[in-house]
Amino acid sequence: MKDTLAQGDAVEWLGVTYRTILDAADSGGAMSIVDSVSPPDSGPPRHVHEREDEAFVVLSGEIEWWMEGRRGNAGPGDTVFVPRGCEHTFRVVGDLPCRHLVILTPGGFDGFFREMAEGGYAIPEDMEAIEASATRHHLRFTGPPLAADGAEGDGA
Template sequence: MERKQFLQTWLGAAAMLAFGETGVANTSPEKPFKIIAGKGRFGESFLYKGKNPNDIKISGKDTNGQLAMFEYTGYEKTGPSLHVHFHQDEIFYVTEGNYRFVVGEETIMMNPGDTIFLPRNVPHTWIQLTNKGKMVYFAQPAGKTEAFFRTMNNLKYAPTREEVDKIHETCGMKVIGPPLTL
């Protein structure tokens, strides 16, 4: 066996051992954990637009950056600006209320029990259509999603458009249009 082939075989075997059969590093927490309803993973509570709880339930720190899970409770008919994630796919599961999602060129109505997959690099947004709504959603890989919400939540003033754009850029996203309206 030539040296180059030997090294490639050895590196491949080492990668298989490190990442297991799935190709993902085996770094799960050693013990289970529970997050109480209405609480965030680290005792943090983020308020989206100052009113709507958006709590981290499973952190990227728990999954070696592979996944983050959030629970959003909306008390107003609002949603994010049209934006794109460059490094994360998102999955939303509606548990209460109704929503309208726009993903690329498609408009998709979402009701309790519905799930939607939002691929990275595809512009998307949503708006809550009912007075109250709730969704559980995932970012995969976790990326800087938590850092984005933490940064936005900790601002003590309304940021300028330039500041919002910079925060999005730092977290691997870009705002490309306004939020939806009713």
């Protein structure tokens, strides 16, 4: 049978819940799908997936997204597509958490979330370990998260 994450057990890292609903093993490596719930005003640092195309399908709540200098908002029923190699980030806006599906092709990046949760890593204290895992998962951090005022920040 599948491992516990593939069966739907969730992991939590920095207040975000990740539940892998399709892992790379179950898709022959073609894709991974993660059901994610992020709290208000949360979001990752700017980053680039060197290997994966990524699609966000917003189920509830709202995000502000930033992609290579362009920005917009997405709410329930909206999808944001991020091609591999494209610098991007997002931030949950409003008072509600955002639930979204993260669809990654090819699969395997969901292992990054698992490693972060299992290690209980904190930012910025554990950046060396976080960046080592990111490198293994073909992820490169490029700058800060979006600020509540929409500012992009000035680099990593």
